[in-house]
Amino acid sequence: MLDVRNVDLFYGASQVLRSVSLKAQPGKVTAVMGRNGVGKTSLIRAICGRLPVASGQILWNGTDVARWPAYRRARNGFATVPQGREIFPQLTVRENLQTGLACLPRSERRIPESVLDLFPVLREMMDRRGGDLSGGQQQQLAIARALVTRPRLLVLDEPTEGIQPSIIKDIGSAIAWLRDRGDMAIILVEQYFDFARDLADSFVVMDRGEVIQAGLREEMVESDVRELLAV
């Protein structure tokens, strides 16, 4: 289980996270919501080790990993699907997936069939270049690249951004399937309310670097949260 406690984060003198706490449990989706610029991506980067926190704890099954480098967290089960996907356009789909394997021991560096079963379109496109895929296919590739490490914590940053509705549905089904498998904690950063609500077990809403609302999905009052998300 991931237990983020009172994390503060700064860019230079500017504080972008203020005592942020959240939990993520295996078999559950924690949705992180909030308008543009409230600190969601910074929070994800802090969790995955791409940005150093100034204070607070990031407990992973009881161990504080807040000072661990990103590669060590990756080896211990953390995987991220970054905002904007960060696909290598010149590499093939297969090569993009292989980049995800780097944190695994040599003997385990293979692309699991189950990942391709989840996104069959990728199997058909293994030798195509990443840059030739549609936005939705690239998003599926980014999720698959995270999954090849067989993560125990999957963090997705706005996976529906700029994606057409039919593929959003496929991505939602894939996330639900991974959640229901039960061995992975999932953090879903999302501004698309309906998508987040359909998948979430619990939620946090952020504003200006702080968590201003949090609770279980049943406690998520649609009108309140929509208001907090409105620009």
Ligand SMILES: Nc1ncnc2c1ncn2[C@@H]1O[C@H](COP(=O)(O)OP(=O)(O)OP(=O)(O)O)[C@@H](O)[C@H]1O
């Ligand atoms: N590298 C950086 N240096 C300085 N300030 C930054 C940097 N990256 C982000 N910020 C600022 O930190 C704040 C939080 O940004 P962040 O990207 O975490 O928000 P967000 O909620 O993920 O927004 P979005 O949905 O637009 O990605 C914003 O005010 C942003 O301008």
